[in-house]
Amino acid sequence: MTPEQKIELQNTIDRVKTGGCSSVESHSVIFEECINFIKPKNILEIGFFCGNSSLMMLELSKKYNSKLTSVDPFLDNVTNDYLNSVGHPEEIGGDSVQLAAVESVRANYGNRFKFIHKRSLAASIDGDLNEKYDLMFCDGDHWRPGIDIDIQIALALKIPYILFDDFNKEFDGVRQAFAQVQNRFAALKLYTKEHDGSDCLFVANLDVIKIQ
Structure with missing residues (x-):
């Protein structure tokens, strides 16, 4: 991404009033590369x-008219403890803050955006994940345990590509879960996020994608 494109993307974030740990500096280039691929x-x-x-x-997927389904149960105690720990107390507010962000994204992207207010396992059991997905973030x-479930959902839905965030020692459960099933995936690229040195791992599902 060019510096001008990053500024434009940040301006959109500011206008729509979303927040969180993913930032233009940390994730935009990674998302752009995976989406364009x-x-x-x-x-x-x-x-x-x-x-x-x-x-x-x-x-970043507007040119492909991609749709995005996001799943989150919004666990207030977990969310608020985390926001405190990373120095973002201004975002504390649990469901009210997060649901406001959901509505703002929905208002700006219309039917390209769908939100499911559940745990991923419940969404899967209830049949809410009913599209043919090309990428799981x-x-x-x-x-x-949670990552094990999400990987199994990806395998069951035959999602060809997964981008794992925080594939690093701080959240070793992500790496441990992937290690148990790594023979079913091909690692395409390990990204190091510029702002904090943590990693994202981009993989292909070998049950779906044949790697030469």
Whole structure:
């Protein structure tokens, strides 16, 4: 992305009033590269949080008219403890803040955006994940049991590509969960986010994609 494109994307974030840990500096280039590689029709995001990642992926996939489904149960105690720990107390407010971000994204992107207010497992069991998804952005539960579930959802839905956020020692559950099924995936690229040195791992599902 050019510096001008990054400024434009940040201006959109400011106008729509989303927030969260994903930032233009940390994620925009990663999202752009993965989206341009896949040219997705449908993206599944696990973990809306305060909406920045949803907005960036919707903006960066406009030329493909991609749709995005985001799943998040909004667990206030977990969210608020985390916002305190990373120095963002101004975003504390639990469901009220996060649901306001959902409505703002929905108002700006219309039927390109769908939000499911549930845990990913419940959404899967209830039949809410009913599109043919081309990409999963996995950034919800960062502990081993939750990541195990999200990976199994991706495999069951035959999603060809997954982008794992926070693939690093701070959230070792992400790496541990992936290690158990890595023979079913091909690692395409390990990204290091510029702002904090943490990683994102982009993989292909070998049950769907044949890597030469």
